[in-house]
Amino acid sequence: MLEFKNKVLIIGYGSVSKCTLPILLRHIKIPYKNITIIDFADKRKDLQPWIKRGIQYFQERITPINVARTLSRHVSSGGMVIDVAWNIDCQDMVNWCHDNQVLYVNTSVEEWDPYANIENKTPFEKSLYYKQMELRKLTAKWNHDATTAVLDHGANPGLISHFTKKALVDIAEKSIRDKGVSKTATRDLERLVRDKKFASLAMKLGVKVIHVSERDTQITNKPKRVDEFVGTWSIEGLREEAISPAEIGWGTHEKEVPAIATVPHCGPKNQIFLSQMGMNTWVRSWVPYQEIVGMVIRHAESFTISDRLTVWRAGKVCYRPTVHYAYMPCDETIASLHELRCRNYELQPDCRILSDEITSGYDILGALLMGHRYNSWWTGSMLSIEEARRLVPHQNATTMQVAIGVVAATMWMIENPRCGLCEPDELPHEFVLHVARPYLGELISVPSEWTPLKNYQIIFKENPYSYLDKKNVWSFQNFLFRN
Ligand SMILES: NC(=O)c1ccc[n+]([C@@H]2O[C@H](COP(=O)([O-])OP(=O)(O)OC[C@H]3O[C@@H](n4cnc5c(N)ncnc54)[C@H](O)[C@@H]3O)[C@@H](O)[C@H]2O)c1
Numbered sequence: 001m002l003e004f005k006n007k008v009l010i011i012g013y014g015s016v017s018k019c020t021l022p023i024l025l026r027h028i029k030i031p032y033k034n035i036t037i038i039d040f041a042d043k044r045k046d047l048q049p050w051i052k053r054g055i056q057y058f059q060e061r062i063t064p065i066n067v068a069r070t071l072s073r074h075v076s077s078g079g080m081v082i083d084v085a086w087n088i089d090c091q092d093m094v095n096w097c098h099d100n101q102v103l104y105v106n107t108s109v110e111e112w113d114p115y116a117n118i119e120n121k122t123p124f125e126k127s128l129y130y131k132q133m134e135l136r137k138l139t140a141k142w143n144h145d146a147t148t149a150v151l152d153h154g155a156n157p158g159l160i161s162h163f164t165k166k167a168l169v170d171i172a173e174k175s176i177r178d179k180g181v182s183k184t185a186t187r188d189l190e191r192l193v194r195d196k197k198f199a200s201l202a203m204k205l206g207v208k209v210i211h212v213s214e215r216d217t218q219i220t221n222k223p224k225r226v227d228e229f230v231g232t233w234s235i236e237g238l239r240e241e242a243i244s245p246a247e248i249g250w251g252t253h254e255k256e257v258p259a260i261a262t263v264p265h266c267g268p269k270n271q272i273f274l275s276q277m278g279m280n281t282w283v284r285s286w287v288p289y290q291e292i293v294g295m296v297i298r299h300a301e302s303f304t305i306s307d308r309l310t311v312w313r314a315g316k317v318c319y320r321p322t323v324h325y326a327y328m329p330c331d332e333t334i335a336s337l338h339e340l341r342c343r344n345y346e347l348q349p350d351c352r353i354l355s356d357e358i359t360s361g362y363d364i365l366g367a368l369l370m371g372h373r374y375n376s377w378w379t380g381s382m383l384s385i386e387e388a389r390r391l392v393p394h395q396n397a398t399t400m401q402v403a404i405g406v407v408a409a410t411m412w413m414i415e416n417p418r419c420g421l422c423e424p425d426e427l428p429h430e431f432v433l434h435v436a437r438p439y440l441g442e443l444i445s446v447p448s449e450w451t452p453l454k455n456y457q458i459i460f461k462e463n464p465y466s467y468l469d470k471k472n473v474w475s476f477q478n479f480l481f482r483n
Pocket of ligand 1: 017088154158236
Protein backbone atom coordinates (compact mmCIF):
# COMPACT_ATOMS: atom_id res chain seq x y z
CA MET A 1 0.00 0.00 0.00
CA LEU A 2 1.18 3.48 -0.87
CA GLU A 3 2.38 5.48 2.15
CA PHE A 4 2.38 9.22 2.79
CA LYS A 5 3.93 10.31 6.06
CA ASN A 6 3.72 14.10 5.71
CA LYS A 7 0.90 16.46 6.52
CA VAL A 8 -2.33 16.47 4.50
CA LEU A 9 -4.77 19.38 4.47
CA ILE A 10 -8.24 18.76 3.07
CA ILE A 11 -10.15 21.96 2.33
CA GLY A 12 -13.93 21.48 2.41
CA TYR A 13 -15.94 18.63 3.85
CA GLY A 14 -18.86 18.59 1.44
CA SER A 15 -20.28 15.88 -0.80
CA VAL A 16 -17.04 15.11 -2.71
CA SER A 17 -14.80 15.28 0.33
CA LYS A 18 -17.00 12.92 2.39
CA CYS A 19 -16.78 10.33 -0.34
CA THR A 20 -13.06 10.91 -0.99
CA LEU A 21 -11.77 10.51 2.58
CA PRO A 22 -12.59 6.81 3.15
CA ILE A 23 -11.38 5.84 -0.34
CA LEU A 24 -8.19 7.85 0.11
CA LEU A 25 -7.40 5.99 3.33
CA ARG A 26 -8.22 2.67 1.67
CA HIS A 27 -5.48 3.31 -0.92
CA ILE A 28 -2.91 5.44 0.92
CA LYS A 29 -1.55 4.84 4.41
CA ILE A 30 -1.54 8.24 6.12
CA PRO A 31 -1.29 8.61 9.93
CA TYR A 32 -4.65 10.05 11.08
CA LYS A 33 -2.91 12.67 13.21
CA ASN A 34 -1.30 14.10 10.05
CA ILE A 35 -4.66 14.85 8.41
CA THR A 36 -6.41 18.17 8.96
CA ILE A 37 -9.79 19.13 7.51
CA ILE A 38 -11.09 22.67 7.40
CA ASP A 39 -14.55 23.85 6.41
CA PHE A 40 -16.29 27.13 7.21
CA ALA A 41 -19.52 25.29 7.98
CA ASP A 42 -19.78 23.33 11.22
CA LYS A 43 -18.94 19.75 10.26
CA ARG A 44 -17.97 18.51 13.74
CA LYS A 45 -20.94 16.14 14.04
CA ASP A 46 -20.39 14.66 10.56
CA LEU A 47 -16.69 14.25 11.24
CA GLN A 48 -17.00 12.72 14.73
CA PRO A 49 -15.97 9.17 13.71
CA TRP A 50 -12.83 10.56 12.01
CA ILE A 51 -12.01 13.00 14.81
CA LYS A 52 -12.14 10.05 17.27
CA ARG A 53 -9.46 8.30 15.22
CA GLY A 54 -7.18 11.36 15.35
CA ILE A 55 -8.07 13.51 12.31
CA GLN A 56 -8.06 17.20 13.19
CA TYR A 57 -10.89 19.49 12.21
CA PHE A 58 -11.07 23.29 12.29
CA GLN A 59 -14.07 25.39 11.40
CA GLU A 60 -12.30 27.99 9.28
CA ARG A 61 -12.88 29.82 6.04
CA ILE A 62 -10.02 30.33 3.60
CA THR A 63 -10.13 33.86 2.20
CA PRO A 64 -7.84 35.94 -0.03
CA ILE A 65 -6.57 37.64 3.15
CA ASN A 66 -5.77 34.58 5.26
CA VAL A 67 -4.86 32.04 2.58
CA ALA A 68 -1.08 31.95 3.17
CA ARG A 69 -1.46 32.08 6.96
CA THR A 70 -4.06 29.30 7.02
CA LEU A 71 -2.16 27.01 4.70
CA SER A 72 1.14 27.42 6.57
CA ARG A 73 -0.58 26.63 9.86
CA HIS A 74 -1.79 23.22 8.66
CA VAL A 75 0.69 22.00 6.06
CA SER A 76 4.40 22.36 5.29
CA SER A 77 7.08 21.38 2.77
CA GLY A 78 6.60 17.81 1.56
CA GLY A 79 2.91 17.88 2.53
CA MET A 80 -0.22 17.89 0.41
CA VAL A 81 -3.37 19.99 -0.07
CA ILE A 82 -6.57 18.41 -1.37
CA ASP A 83 -8.86 21.29 -2.31
CA VAL A 84 -12.48 20.18 -2.57
CA ALA A 85 -14.18 23.42 -1.53
CA TRP A 86 -15.56 25.98 -4.01
CA ASN A 87 -14.58 29.50 -5.02
CA ILE A 88 -11.05 29.26 -3.72
CA ASP A 89 -8.70 30.97 -6.13
CA CYS A 90 -6.72 28.31 -7.94
CA GLN A 91 -3.84 30.64 -8.84
CA ASP A 92 -3.28 31.63 -5.21
CA MET A 93 -3.33 27.98 -4.15
CA VAL A 94 -1.04 26.81 -6.94
CA ASN A 95 1.38 29.65 -6.24
CA TRP A 96 1.56 29.03 -2.51
CA CYS A 97 1.92 25.27 -2.89
CA HIS A 98 4.64 25.69 -5.50
CA ASP A 99 6.63 28.17 -3.37
CA ASN A 100 6.27 25.97 -0.27
CA GLN A 101 6.88 22.63 -2.02
CA VAL A 102 3.46 21.25 -1.15
CA LEU A 103 1.60 18.87 -3.49
CA TYR A 104 -1.78 20.21 -4.63
CA VAL A 105 -4.85 18.65 -6.20
CA ASN A 106 -8.24 20.18 -6.97
CA THR A 107 -11.30 19.23 -9.02
CA SER A 108 -12.10 22.57 -10.56
CA VAL A 109 -10.22 25.78 -11.38
CA GLU A 110 -12.05 28.56 -9.55
CA GLU A 111 -11.61 32.10 -8.28
CA TRP A 112 -12.44 33.97 -5.06
CA ASP A 113 -15.51 35.79 -6.28
CA PRO A 114 -16.66 34.73 -9.75
CA TYR A 115 -19.50 37.27 -9.68
CA ALA A 116 -17.39 40.37 -8.81
CA ASN A 117 -17.45 43.08 -11.48
CA ILE A 118 -19.08 40.56 -13.83
CA GLU A 119 -20.98 43.20 -15.81
CA ASN A 120 -17.72 44.99 -16.75
CA LYS A 121 -15.81 41.89 -17.82
CA THR A 122 -15.35 41.03 -21.48
CA PRO A 123 -16.43 37.54 -22.67
CA PHE A 124 -12.71 36.69 -22.73
CA GLU A 125 -12.17 37.77 -19.11
CA LYS A 126 -15.23 35.81 -18.01
CA SER A 127 -14.00 32.59 -19.58
CA LEU A 128 -12.31 29.52 -18.14
CA TYR A 129 -9.99 29.88 -21.13
CA TYR A 130 -8.74 33.14 -19.57
CA LYS A 131 -7.98 31.29 -16.31
CA GLN A 132 -6.01 28.69 -18.27
CA MET A 133 -3.99 31.49 -19.91
CA GLU A 134 -3.31 33.08 -16.51
CA LEU A 135 -2.09 29.71 -15.18
CA ARG A 136 0.22 29.37 -18.18
CA LYS A 137 1.69 32.80 -17.40
CA LEU A 138 2.17 31.84 -13.76
CA THR A 139 3.93 28.55 -14.46
CA ALA A 140 6.07 29.89 -17.33
CA LYS A 141 8.60 30.98 -14.68
CA TRP A 142 8.75 27.58 -12.94
CA ASN A 143 11.67 25.18 -13.18
CA HIS A 144 11.15 21.87 -14.94
CA ASP A 145 11.14 19.91 -11.70
CA ALA A 146 8.56 22.00 -9.83
CA THR A 147 6.37 20.38 -7.15
CA THR A 148 3.40 18.62 -8.73
CA ALA A 149 -0.02 20.27 -8.78
CA VAL A 150 -2.83 18.35 -10.49
CA LEU A 151 -5.75 20.57 -11.46
CA ASP A 152 -9.29 19.61 -12.45
CA HIS A 153 -9.01 15.95 -11.49
CA GLY A 154 -12.50 14.79 -10.50
CA ALA A 155 -14.81 12.94 -12.90
CA ASN A 156 -15.32 15.66 -15.47
CA PRO A 157 -12.96 17.37 -15.60
CA GLY A 158 -10.75 14.45 -14.59
CA LEU A 159 -11.58 10.88 -15.53
CA ILE A 160 -13.14 12.10 -18.77
CA SER A 161 -9.69 12.80 -20.28
CA HIS A 162 -8.76 9.18 -19.56
CA PHE A 163 -12.05 7.85 -20.99
CA THR A 164 -11.27 9.84 -24.14
CA LYS A 165 -7.84 8.24 -24.51
CA LYS A 166 -9.26 4.78 -23.88
CA ALA A 167 -11.94 5.40 -26.52
CA LEU A 168 -9.29 6.43 -29.07
CA VAL A 169 -7.30 3.26 -28.38
CA ASP A 170 -10.44 1.07 -28.50
CA ILE A 171 -11.61 2.59 -31.81
CA ALA A 172 -8.13 2.05 -33.28
CA GLU A 173 -8.01 -1.57 -32.11
CA LYS A 174 -11.46 -2.34 -33.49
CA SER A 175 -10.54 -0.68 -36.80
CA ILE A 176 -7.48 -2.91 -37.03
CA ARG A 177 -9.54 -6.04 -36.22
CA ASP A 178 -12.30 -5.16 -38.69
CA LYS A 179 -11.79 -5.32 -42.41
CA GLY A 180 -11.20 -2.32 -44.64
CA VAL A 181 -8.00 -0.80 -43.22
CA SER A 182 -4.92 -1.01 -45.41
CA LYS A 183 -1.66 -2.52 -44.13
CA THR A 184 -0.02 0.92 -44.04
CA ALA A 185 -2.95 2.43 -42.15
CA THR A 186 -2.86 -0.49 -39.70
CA ARG A 187 0.85 0.07 -39.07
CA ASP A 188 0.21 3.81 -38.54
CA LEU A 189 -2.57 3.15 -36.08
CA GLU A 190 -0.46 0.61 -34.17
CA ARG A 191 2.42 3.07 -33.97
CA LEU A 192 0.24 5.97 -32.80
CA VAL A 193 -1.33 3.78 -30.08
CA ARG A 194 2.07 2.45 -28.96
CA ASP A 195 3.64 5.94 -28.88
CA LYS A 196 0.54 7.44 -27.22
CA LYS A 197 0.26 10.11 -29.92
CA PHE A 198 -3.35 10.78 -29.13
CA ALA A 199 -3.78 13.94 -31.22
CA SER A 200 -2.48 12.27 -34.38
CA LEU A 201 -4.50 9.17 -33.52
CA ALA A 202 -7.73 11.21 -33.22
CA MET A 203 -6.95 12.87 -36.56
CA LYS A 204 -6.13 9.57 -38.25
CA LEU A 205 -9.37 8.00 -36.98
CA GLY A 206 -11.36 10.99 -38.20
CA VAL A 207 -12.82 11.99 -34.80
CA LYS A 208 -14.64 15.29 -35.28
CA VAL A 209 -16.65 15.88 -32.13
CA ILE A 210 -16.27 14.80 -28.51
CA HIS A 211 -19.16 15.23 -26.12
CA VAL A 212 -18.76 14.77 -22.42
CA SER A 213 -22.18 13.18 -22.28
CA GLU A 214 -23.80 12.67 -18.91
CA ARG A 215 -27.24 11.49 -17.83
CA ASP A 216 -27.94 11.35 -14.13
CA THR A 217 -31.02 9.17 -13.58
CA GLN A 218 -30.91 9.18 -9.77
CA ILE A 219 -34.39 9.85 -8.37
CA THR A 220 -35.70 10.43 -4.88
CA ASN A 221 -38.87 9.98 -2.86
CA LYS A 222 -38.20 13.41 -1.30
CA PRO A 223 -38.75 15.71 -4.27
CA LYS A 224 -37.59 19.28 -4.42
CA ARG A 225 -39.75 21.78 -2.55
CA VAL A 226 -40.57 25.27 -3.79
CA ASP A 227 -37.53 27.55 -3.36
CA GLU A 228 -35.20 24.64 -2.87
CA PHE A 229 -32.30 23.66 -5.18
CA VAL A 230 -31.68 19.92 -5.13
CA GLY A 231 -28.74 18.16 -6.78
CA THR A 232 -26.30 15.29 -6.58
CA TRP A 233 -23.18 17.44 -6.03
CA SER A 234 -22.16 21.01 -5.13
CA ILE A 235 -25.09 23.38 -5.71
CA GLU A 236 -22.80 26.45 -5.48
CA GLY A 237 -20.41 24.86 -7.96
CA LEU A 238 -23.17 23.99 -10.42
CA ARG A 239 -24.83 27.38 -10.21
CA GLU A 240 -21.54 29.17 -10.90
CA GLU A 241 -20.79 27.17 -14.05
CA ALA A 242 -24.43 26.91 -15.20
CA ILE A 243 -24.94 30.67 -15.43
CA SER A 244 -21.52 31.22 -17.06
CA PRO A 245 -21.23 31.49 -20.84
CA ALA A 246 -21.01 28.22 -22.75
CA GLU A 247 -17.41 27.46 -23.80
CA ILE A 248 -16.68 25.07 -26.62
CA GLY A 249 -13.46 23.53 -27.95
CA TRP A 250 -13.93 24.45 -31.61
CA GLY A 251 -13.05 21.82 -34.21
CA THR A 252 -11.41 22.30 -37.59
CA HIS A 253 -14.36 20.62 -39.36
CA GLU A 254 -16.74 23.42 -38.24
CA LYS A 255 -17.62 25.75 -41.13
CA GLU A 256 -19.76 28.36 -39.40
CA VAL A 257 -19.01 30.11 -36.10
CA PRO A 258 -22.28 30.93 -34.26
CA ALA A 259 -23.25 34.61 -34.51
CA ILE A 260 -23.13 35.00 -30.71
CA ALA A 261 -19.60 33.58 -30.38
CA THR A 262 -16.37 35.27 -29.31
CA VAL A 263 -13.00 33.92 -30.43
CA PRO A 264 -10.12 34.59 -28.02
CA HIS A 265 -7.37 36.93 -29.22
CA CYS A 266 -4.42 35.08 -27.67
CA GLY A 267 -3.21 31.61 -26.74
CA PRO A 268 -4.01 28.48 -28.77
CA LYS A 269 -7.45 29.92 -29.70
CA ASN A 270 -8.93 26.44 -29.48
CA GLN A 271 -12.21 27.60 -27.96
CA ILE A 272 -15.13 29.85 -28.66
CA PHE A 273 -17.36 31.42 -26.02
CA LEU A 274 -21.06 31.89 -26.59
CA SER A 275 -22.68 35.01 -25.16
CA GLN A 276 -25.29 32.77 -23.62
CA MET A 277 -25.45 30.80 -20.40
CA GLY A 278 -24.40 27.17 -20.52
CA MET A 279 -27.63 26.15 -18.77
CA ASN A 280 -29.59 27.76 -21.62
CA THR A 281 -27.58 26.14 -24.43
CA TRP A 282 -29.00 22.69 -25.19
CA VAL A 283 -27.58 20.01 -27.46
CA ARG A 284 -28.66 16.56 -28.49
CA SER A 285 -26.30 13.79 -27.48
CA TRP A 286 -26.17 10.09 -26.62
CA VAL A 287 -25.29 7.84 -23.66
CA PRO A 288 -25.74 4.05 -23.55
CA TYR A 289 -28.48 3.38 -24.58
CA GLN A 290 -30.56 6.48 -25.09
CA GLU A 291 -30.56 9.89 -26.72
CA ILE A 292 -30.32 12.82 -24.35
CA VAL A 293 -30.64 16.59 -24.52
CA GLY A 294 -27.96 18.16 -22.36
CA MET A 295 -26.59 21.57 -21.44
CA VAL A 296 -23.30 22.95 -22.79
CA ILE A 297 -22.04 23.89 -19.35
CA ARG A 298 -18.48 25.15 -19.46
CA HIS A 299 -15.82 22.87 -18.06
CA ALA A 300 -12.04 22.70 -18.15
CA GLU A 301 -12.01 19.51 -20.21
CA SER A 302 -13.48 21.35 -23.22
CA PHE A 303 -10.30 23.38 -23.16
CA THR A 304 -7.74 20.73 -22.23
CA ILE A 305 -8.98 17.85 -24.41
CA SER A 306 -9.38 20.02 -27.52
CA ASP A 307 -6.00 21.63 -26.83
CA ARG A 308 -4.13 18.35 -26.30
CA LEU A 309 -5.79 16.72 -29.33
CA THR A 310 -4.80 19.56 -31.65
CA VAL A 311 -2.34 18.69 -34.41
CA TRP A 312 -0.09 21.62 -35.32
CA ARG A 313 2.04 21.80 -38.46
CA ALA A 314 4.43 24.70 -39.07
CA GLY A 315 2.65 26.79 -36.45
CA LYS A 316 -0.76 26.18 -38.03
CA VAL A 317 -3.62 24.05 -36.73
CA CYS A 318 -4.35 21.23 -39.13
CA TYR A 319 -6.67 19.19 -36.89
CA ARG A 320 -8.75 19.74 -33.77
CA PRO A 321 -12.03 18.20 -32.59
CA THR A 322 -15.00 20.11 -31.21
CA VAL A 323 -15.27 19.33 -27.48
CA HIS A 324 -17.95 20.27 -24.96
CA TYR A 325 -20.18 19.04 -22.18
CA ALA A 326 -23.75 17.77 -22.77
CA TYR A 327 -25.12 17.52 -19.23
CA MET A 328 -28.52 16.12 -18.44
CA PRO A 329 -28.65 16.25 -14.64
CA CYS A 330 -31.06 14.42 -12.36
CA ASP A 331 -34.76 15.30 -12.49
CA GLU A 332 -34.62 17.34 -9.27
CA THR A 333 -31.79 19.46 -10.68
CA ILE A 334 -33.61 20.02 -13.96
CA ALA A 335 -36.57 21.35 -11.97
CA SER A 336 -34.25 23.37 -9.70
CA LEU A 337 -32.53 25.00 -12.69
CA HIS A 338 -35.87 25.93 -14.14
CA GLU A 339 -36.89 27.58 -10.88
CA LEU A 340 -33.49 29.34 -10.89
CA ARG A 341 -34.43 30.86 -14.28
CA CYS A 342 -37.72 32.06 -12.77
CA ARG A 343 -35.73 33.65 -9.93
CA ASN A 344 -33.57 35.57 -12.41
CA TYR A 345 -30.68 33.28 -11.44
CA GLU A 346 -30.70 34.22 -7.77
CA LEU A 347 -29.96 31.02 -5.87
CA GLN A 348 -32.84 29.43 -3.95
CA PRO A 349 -32.69 29.99 -0.16
CA ASP A 350 -32.49 26.24 0.53
CA CYS A 351 -30.08 23.79 -1.04
CA ARG A 352 -29.89 20.01 -0.66
CA ILE A 353 -27.44 17.43 -1.98
CA LEU A 354 -29.16 14.06 -2.36
CA SER A 355 -27.74 11.06 -0.53
CA ASP A 356 -29.78 8.58 1.51
CA GLU A 357 -33.08 9.79 0.04
CA ILE A 358 -32.15 8.52 -3.46
CA THR A 359 -34.37 5.56 -4.33
CA SER A 360 -32.81 4.40 -7.62
CA GLY A 361 -30.83 5.42 -10.67
CA TYR A 362 -27.40 5.75 -12.22
CA ASP A 363 -24.84 8.35 -13.10
CA ILE A 364 -23.92 7.60 -16.71
CA LEU A 365 -20.87 9.66 -17.64
CA GLY A 366 -18.55 9.20 -20.58
CA ALA A 367 -16.77 10.53 -23.63
CA LEU A 368 -18.78 10.29 -26.87
CA LEU A 369 -16.32 10.43 -29.78
CA MET A 370 -18.02 11.06 -33.13
CA GLY A 371 -17.35 11.38 -36.84
CA HIS A 372 -15.17 8.29 -37.40
CA ARG A 373 -15.94 5.06 -39.28
CA TYR A 374 -18.28 3.75 -36.55
CA ASN A 375 -20.14 7.10 -36.34
CA SER A 376 -20.05 7.30 -32.54
CA TRP A 377 -18.20 5.59 -29.70
CA TRP A 378 -18.96 6.01 -25.99
CA THR A 379 -16.48 5.19 -23.25
CA GLY A 380 -17.34 5.80 -19.63
CA SER A 381 -18.89 4.76 -16.35
CA MET A 382 -22.43 3.60 -15.64
CA LEU A 383 -22.61 3.57 -11.87
CA SER A 384 -25.77 2.73 -9.92
CA ILE A 385 -26.72 4.21 -6.58
CA GLU A 386 -26.74 0.70 -5.09
CA GLU A 387 -23.16 0.05 -6.21
CA ALA A 388 -22.01 3.50 -5.00
CA ARG A 389 -23.51 2.77 -1.56
CA ARG A 390 -21.88 -0.66 -1.48
CA LEU A 391 -18.51 1.00 -2.12
CA VAL A 392 -18.98 3.78 0.45
CA PRO A 393 -22.20 3.91 2.51
CA HIS A 394 -24.36 7.08 2.30
CA GLN A 395 -22.70 8.32 -0.93
CA ASN A 396 -24.28 8.82 -4.33
CA ALA A 397 -23.12 7.67 -7.78
CA THR A 398 -22.08 11.17 -8.89
CA THR A 399 -19.75 11.95 -6.00
CA MET A 400 -18.26 8.43 -6.20
CA GLN A 401 -17.07 9.10 -9.78
CA VAL A 402 -15.56 12.41 -8.67
CA ALA A 403 -13.95 11.02 -5.51
CA ILE A 404 -12.13 8.22 -7.27
CA GLY A 405 -10.76 10.79 -9.74
CA VAL A 406 -9.33 12.74 -6.79
CA VAL A 407 -7.86 9.62 -5.17
CA ALA A 408 -6.25 8.38 -8.40
CA ALA A 409 -4.66 11.82 -8.99
CA THR A 410 -3.43 11.93 -5.39
CA MET A 411 -1.80 8.51 -5.73
CA TRP A 412 -0.12 9.51 -8.98
CA MET A 413 1.08 12.78 -7.43
CA ILE A 414 2.70 10.98 -4.48
CA GLU A 415 4.61 8.75 -6.89
CA ASN A 416 5.43 11.68 -9.21
CA PRO A 417 6.09 14.66 -6.93
CA ARG A 418 8.18 16.81 -9.31
CA CYS A 419 6.02 17.17 -12.43
CA GLY A 420 4.92 20.82 -12.07
CA LEU A 421 1.42 21.86 -13.15
CA CYS A 422 -0.60 19.03 -14.69
CA GLU A 423 -4.09 18.85 -16.11
CA PRO A 424 -5.71 15.37 -16.28
CA ASP A 425 -4.49 14.99 -19.87
CA GLU A 426 -0.89 14.89 -18.59
CA LEU A 427 -1.54 11.85 -16.37
CA PRO A 428 -1.24 8.30 -17.76
CA HIS A 429 -4.71 6.99 -18.52
CA GLU A 430 -3.82 3.33 -17.82
CA PHE A 431 -2.73 4.20 -14.28
CA VAL A 432 -5.79 6.34 -13.51
CA LEU A 433 -8.30 3.89 -14.98
CA HIS A 434 -6.62 0.98 -13.20
CA VAL A 435 -7.14 2.73 -9.85
CA ALA A 436 -10.63 3.97 -10.74
CA ARG A 437 -11.96 0.79 -12.36
CA PRO A 438 -13.45 -0.88 -9.20
CA TYR A 439 -15.38 2.33 -8.39
CA LEU A 440 -16.98 2.97 -11.78
CA GLY A 441 -19.69 0.30 -11.86
CA GLU A 442 -19.83 -0.85 -15.46
CA LEU A 443 -16.92 0.55 -17.52
CA ILE A 444 -18.45 0.64 -20.98
CA SER A 445 -16.64 1.21 -24.28
CA VAL A 446 -18.98 0.67 -27.22
CA PRO A 447 -19.65 1.82 -30.78
CA SER A 448 -22.99 3.40 -31.60
CA GLU A 449 -24.58 4.27 -34.92
CA TRP A 450 -25.96 7.48 -33.48
CA THR A 451 -25.52 10.75 -35.35
CA PRO A 452 -27.21 14.07 -34.55
CA LEU A 453 -29.40 13.60 -37.63
CA LYS A 454 -30.37 9.98 -36.97
CA ASN A 455 -33.69 10.48 -35.21
CA TYR A 456 -34.02 14.24 -35.58
CA GLN A 457 -37.46 15.27 -36.69
CA ILE A 458 -37.90 18.80 -37.89
CA ILE A 459 -41.32 19.77 -36.63
CA PHE A 460 -41.41 23.31 -38.04
CA LYS A 461 -39.97 23.15 -41.55
CA GLU A 462 -40.93 26.78 -42.17
CA ASN A 463 -38.56 27.95 -39.40
CA PRO A 464 -35.24 29.05 -41.01
CA TYR A 465 -33.39 28.22 -37.74
CA SER A 466 -34.39 24.57 -38.16
CA TYR A 467 -31.90 24.30 -41.01
CA LEU A 468 -29.70 21.19 -40.78
CA ASP A 469 -26.33 20.95 -42.48
CA LYS A 470 -26.63 17.54 -44.13
CA LYS A 471 -23.27 17.91 -45.89
CA ASN A 472 -21.42 18.45 -42.61
CA VAL A 473 -23.25 15.98 -40.34
CA TRP A 474 -20.98 16.62 -37.32
CA SER A 475 -21.27 20.41 -37.35
CA PHE A 476 -22.17 22.05 -34.03
CA GLN A 477 -25.39 23.48 -35.38
CA ASN A 478 -26.77 20.01 -36.10
CA PHE A 479 -26.51 19.15 -32.40
CA LEU A 480 -28.24 22.32 -31.20
CA PHE A 481 -31.70 21.65 -29.85
CA ARG A 482 -34.05 24.04 -31.56
CA ASN A 483 -37.57 22.68 -31.96
N1 LIG B 1 -14.42 17.68 -11.57
C1 LIG B 1 -15.55 17.13 -11.18
O1 LIG B 1 -15.95 16.09 -11.68
C2 LIG B 1 -16.36 17.74 -10.08
C3 LIG B 1 -17.60 17.19 -9.77
C4 LIG B 1 -18.30 17.67 -8.68
C5 LIG B 1 -17.79 18.74 -7.96
N2 LIG B 1 -16.61 19.30 -8.35
C6 LIG B 1 -16.06 20.44 -7.60
O2 LIG B 1 -15.64 19.96 -6.33
C7 LIG B 1 -15.79 20.99 -5.35
C8 LIG B 1 -16.55 20.43 -4.16
O3 LIG B 1 -17.81 19.95 -4.56
P1 LIG B 1 -18.84 19.38 -3.49
O4 LIG B 1 -19.93 18.78 -4.27
O5 LIG B 1 -18.15 18.61 -2.46
O6 LIG B 1 -19.35 20.76 -2.87
P2 LIG B 1 -20.08 20.99 -1.47
O7 LIG B 1 -20.75 22.31 -1.56
O8 LIG B 1 -20.88 19.79 -1.09
O9 LIG B 1 -18.86 21.08 -0.45
C9 LIG B 1 -17.91 22.07 -0.47
C10 LIG B 1 -17.53 22.37 0.98
O10 LIG B 1 -16.50 23.33 0.98
C11 LIG B 1 -16.74 24.27 2.01
N3 LIG B 1 -16.10 25.52 1.63
C12 LIG B 1 -16.40 26.30 0.55
N4 LIG B 1 -15.60 27.36 0.50
C13 LIG B 1 -14.76 27.25 1.57
C14 LIG B 1 -13.71 28.08 2.08
N5 LIG B 1 -13.37 29.23 1.47
N6 LIG B 1 -13.07 27.70 3.21
C15 LIG B 1 -13.43 26.54 3.85
N7 LIG B 1 -14.43 25.73 3.41
C16 LIG B 1 -15.08 26.09 2.29
C17 LIG B 1 -18.27 24.37 2.07
O11 LIG B 1 -18.71 24.81 3.35
C18 LIG B 1 -18.70 22.94 1.77
O12 LIG B 1 -18.90 22.19 2.95
C19 LIG B 1 -16.48 22.14 -6.09
O13 LIG B 1 -15.49 23.04 -6.49
C20 LIG B 1 -17.09 21.50 -7.32
O14 LIG B 1 -17.23 22.38 -8.40
C21 LIG B 1 -15.88 18.82 -9.37
